Amino acid sequence: MELKNKKWSQEQFFKVREEILNHWPTGKDVNLEDAAEYLKKVPEHKSFPAKLKKAKEEGITLAQPRAGVALVEDHINLLTYLQNEGEADLLPSTIDSYTRQNRYNECEVGLEESRKAGRSMLNGFPAVNHGVEGCRRVFEAVNLPLQARHGTPDARLLSEIIHASGWTSNEGGGISYNIPYAKSVSLEKTILDWQYCDRLAGLYEEMGISLNREPFGPLTGTLVPPSVSNAVAIIEGLLAAEQGVRNLTLGYGQCGNLVQDVAAMRALEEQANEYFKMYGYDVYLTTVFHQWMGGFPQDESKAFGVISWGSATAALAGATKVIVKTPHEAVGIPTKEANAAGIKATKQTLNLLRGQRLPMSKELEEEIKLIKAETKCILDKVFEVGNGDLAVGAVKAFELGILDIPFAPSKYNAGKILPARDNNGAVRILEFGNIPFTKEIKDFHRSLLEARAKVENREVGFQMVVDDIYAVGKGFLVGRPNL
Amino acid sequence: MELKNKKWSQEQFFKVREEILNHWPTGKDVNLEDAAEYLKKVPEHKSFPAKLKKAKEEGITLAQPRAGVALVEDHINLLTYLQNEGEADLLPSTIDSYTRQNRYNECEVGLEESRKAGRSMLNGFPAVNHGVEGCRRVFEAVNLPLQARHGTPDARLLSEIIHASGWTSNEGGGISYNIPYAKSVSLEKTILDWQYCDRLAGLYEEMGISLNREPFGPLTGTLVPPSVSNAVAIIEGLLAAEQGVRNLTLGYGQCGNLVQDVAAMRALEEQANEYFKMYGYDVYLTTVFHQWMGGFPQDESKAFGVISWGSATAALAGATKVIVKTPHEAVGIPTKEANAAGIKATKQTLNLLRGQRLPMSKELEEEIKLIKAETKCILDKVFEVGNGDLAVGAVKAFELGILDIPFAPSKYNAGKILPARDNNGAVRILEFGNIPFTKEIKDFHRSLLEARAKVENREVGFQMVVDDIYAVGKGFLVGRPNL
Amino acid sequence: MSKTIILGVIGADCHAVGNKILDRAFSDAGFNVINIGVMCSQEEFINAAIETNADAIIVSSLYGHGEIDCRGLREKCEEAGLKDILLYAGGNLVVGKQDWSEVEKRFKEMGFNRVYPPGTSPEIGIKDLKNDLGL
C-alpha cells in the first residue's frame, strides 16, 4: 500500500484487517459489531474522552500512573489498588516489551514463567495473548477509564483487542512508537500501521463511539527540545485526524525549566489547534504532561521531590493530565505501593495547585514564540519535502534529518542533533544537524549555550550533554562540571 | 525600664544581665570575654552569617530542618544524622516548650524521665539546663552553622548561653515569640526582653563577631495575610537593627498561592531594605521561607507533595533558606529518618530549580504592589500611634488592633481580623477589625472573596475560614464546601 | 438543658487554632463551651469545671508533652469532688510517631474516657460526647 496522508477506504481497511486478526489466535474473537455494542455501554465515568473533557472544562489536571503485570488477576489487583489506594484518576495498562515486538510466543513463555515463579516475569500486560476475554475482565473490574500504553511499532492487533474490550484510549503513533522504540522498522510501515489504528478509532467514531488517541509526546525522554517533540506531536495529531480520530491528547515530557515547560505545553496546544483548523479537522484536543522521563535519584525522598516538581509544573501549565513516576523509578518496575505513593504525592501537589497557572510574563511569551517559530520551521519543511503530503513528508524528513530525535535507537533517525541545557536548565541545541531553523534561531541557541559555558569556565561540547544526562540522578538539572 | 526603640546603654544592659545570669545555675558559666574568644574561632563553614551570605551571592536556597531532643548525646546523634544523611545545609536546635516558658525545673523532670524512658520526653533541646558546656558539646560535634529555634517570650538567658556556645544564629522577636506563643505575657515585657537579646548580638557585633538574628516570620502559621506578617517582620528587623544587629534574616510562611507567596517574599525583602535605609541602619538582609505551617495530610506520600511544593516556591521566590517540614508532620515530632527524608525531598527540589525564578508578570507586580501598600498602611499607623517610636507604637498598635494576628493565643492580640482564601487560594481578609487599610484595599479583598463565594454558591463567612483550615489536611488549598 | 464542657490546651502548649475550631464546633453542636484557651494547668481545668458544674473536660495537647501534662489529672479531679466527670484527650499527645493503640492504652490507664489521635474531626468527639452523656 502506498503511503499517503489520506483517509483509508473501507475496502483498504477491511482487507488489511482480515490479515491482522489472524496474527494470533485471540484475533478471531474480535468482532466489530459486538465491540461497538460493548463500547456503547461504557458508562461516562469509564470513558476517556468524557473524563478528559470534564477535567478540561473544570481546569483540573488528572493523574495517571503506568502499570502492568503479566497475569490478568494480578493486573486487576494492581489496577484496583492504584484506583482505590493510589487515588488515580485514569488507569493504564502498560503492555510488555514482547507484545510491543509482536513476539506473542515469547509472551506465552513469560506468562508460563510468571505462573511458576509467582511473580511477573513480564514488564507489562500482554493484552494480545489475553485477548478480548482477558482484557474485558480487566476493564470490568475497574471503575475508571482504561488506556493501553506501550511503545508498539505495529499495534494493529493490540488496538483491535483493547478497543473491543472497552479500553477507550490508545497511546502511540507511527513516529513516536517507532523512532524511540525500534531499531530497524521503517517509518513507512509504522505510519501505515498507525493509520490503521487511527482508522479503527475513526470507524468507531463514525458509529457514535468516542475513543481517545494519544501520540507519545516525550519520544526518547532525554533532552528532547520542545519544538522537536511538538512538531512530531502535531504531525501525528494531523495524521490521526485524517483517519477520523476526533478526540486527541497531545503530550510533552518535562524538560525541567519551568518557563520552557509551560511554554512548550501552551505552544503545543495553541499551535496544534491552529493546524487542525487550517486543515479543516474537527478535533477535541487535550494535553498530557509527562513527569521527568530521564534518570531518577535512587533515594526515594529525592524521587518524591522530582515527582512533585513535575506535578507542580503540570498544574501550572494547565495540562489535562499528568503521567506519574514512582519513588522506585531509579531501580526498575515499582511495587504497587510505590506506584500508589507516586500518585498520591502527585495528586496532593495537583490539588494544592488547583486553579493556579503560571502567569504570562515577557520570558514566557518569548519562549512560546520561540518554540512556535521553531516548530513551524520544521513543519513547513516537512510539508515541503512531502510535496504537501504530511505522511510522505514525515518519512522524507527523517531521512534528511529535518526531523531528528536525540538519543533515538532507530536507524531511520539521523541522530545528528545534539541538545544541551542552557544556564537556566532549558533544553537548547548544540549541534543542529539538518534541523531547518533560521540562522537567527540557531544563533540564539548558541548564545545561550555559550553563556552557560562561560559560567562553567569550559567549552560548549559533548561533555555538557553527558553531564546533563547524569545530572538529575545526582540531584541537579544542569550538569555542572563540579557535580 | 521604660520601653523605647533606642539602643540600650552598656550600663542598662549589664545591670539586667547580672540578674539574668542568676535565673538558673548554668547562667554563671557564661563569660562574655571567653564567649567572644570562642566565637572568634568559629570557622566560616560553621558561621550562619557567612553561609547565608555565600548562598545569597550564589543565588541558591539553603535547607534547614527543625530538630531537638532532650539529651545532649541524643541531640548530637540527631543533628549529625540530619547533617550527614539528611544533607541539611544549616542546623537547628529546637528548644523544648518548658524552656520556652522558663520552667527549667520542669526541664529537669523531663531530662530525668527521658533518661529513664530511653526516649525523649521533651519536645526539644533544653539548652539552658545543659548550659554552655552541653551546648558547646553539640556545636563542636557538628560541621554546620547552628541556630536556636524556639518560641520563647523571655529568651535572655537562653540567648546568652547559645551564643556563648558558638551558635551563630538565634530565632525570635518581641512580637513573633510572644503573640503566637504566649497567652498573657505583656508586649512591653517581651519587646524589652528581645531588645536584650538583640543588644547582646549587637555587642558581639561590636566586638567583630557577626551573629545572625531571625525574627519568626510565620507567626501563627495559619492564614496570616502577607502584609500582616511582613509588617511584624519589618518592625522586629528595625528594633533589632537599633540594638546593633547587623545580620538579619526576615521570614514568611507559605500561604500556598504561588504568585502571592513569591510577591510576599519579594515585597518583604525590598520593603525591609527600604526601611533600613530610611532609618539609617546598615543591615545585611537575607530571607527565609517556611514550608506550609498549617495542617498536614496524614499520608506520607501526600506530605512529600506538600513539602516539595513549599521547596519549589522557596526556590522560585529566591529565598536564602527554607525551613523544612517532614512526612511525619501530621502525627507529631518526626523520627530522625522522617526528618532526613523531608530535607532530602526539599534539597532535590531546590537543586532542580537552582537558578530558576518566577518571572515578573502583571499578576506578580500587582500582588507585590498590594502587599507593600498594605504593609505601609500598617507601619505608618504604628509609627503614628507610637508618636514616632516604633517599640511604643507596636505595643499600642496591638492594643488598638492595628496589628492583629489571626488565631493567636495571646490576650494582647485583638483577634478581630478574619482571613480567608480567595478563589485562587491567596489569603485575603474577610473581617478587617482595626487593620488600617484604605477603603480601596478593603473593597478589593471583599470583591475577591465575593468572587469565591459566587463560585462556591454560598455566602462569604466564617465557615469558609474553617473549611480553609481543614483543607490542606484533606489535600486541598481552598476549603470548598463539597470537600 | 444544655451540657457544659471545659475546653482547653494543657501545659506549656500554645497551639490556638484547633482550640478555636473546637470551640465553634462544640458550640454549634449545642454544648455550653467554657473555653479556657491555651497553656492551662490541670488546676485551671479543674477550677473551671467546679465553677461551671461541667459535664466533661476536653483536653487538647498538640506539642508532644501531653503524657507528662495529663498525668494525675483524674486523681486531682476526684480529690476535687469531680467524681464522674468525663475526661477526653486529643491531639499530638506524645513525642514522635508511636503506635496509636499503645498511646491510647496509656491514656486510658491514666483515667481518660476517650482518647483521639491527630487529625480527628471534631464531629467524632461530638458524637462520642453525646453518646457518653446519653443525649
Next chain:
Amino acid sequence: MSKTIILGVIGADCHAVGNKILDRAFSDAGFNVINIGVMCSQEEFINAAIETNADAIIVSSLYGHGEIDCRGLREKCEEAGLKDILLYAGGNLVVGKQDWSEVEKRFKEMGFNRVYPPGTSPEIGIKDLKNDLGL
C-alpha cells in the same frame, strides 16, 4: 594493543541513552568498542564477538526482562568457542525492586563475571574490566 568489547542492549529492549553513554565512556577509556545497539539477540552478541575476536561482552538490560533474555548466554558462548570471554551485565536487570544480592547471585550462577545494579557509573565497569583483563 587495544582490547575489543561488544556493547549492546539485549532482548526487546530499546533503551538507547545509556548505550550511547557507555559507548563513549569505554571508547574514551581506550577500548575498541563494537556497539551493536539496542534490541540485540544473544546470537548478535556472539556473532559480533566471534567476528571481532572480542575480549568481553557487555550486556545492558533496562526494561526488566534481563533475566529471561540473558539465560543461556554463557552456554551459547561456549558452544560457539568463546570459552574465556568475559560476560558483564548491568542495568535494571529484573522486574521490580528485588534484593540486589539475590539478583547478583542469580546472574553469577548464569555465568556472568560481573553484574551491576541500576545507576552504576561507567567508570566502575571500566575499572573492573581493566582489572579483569590485567590492564
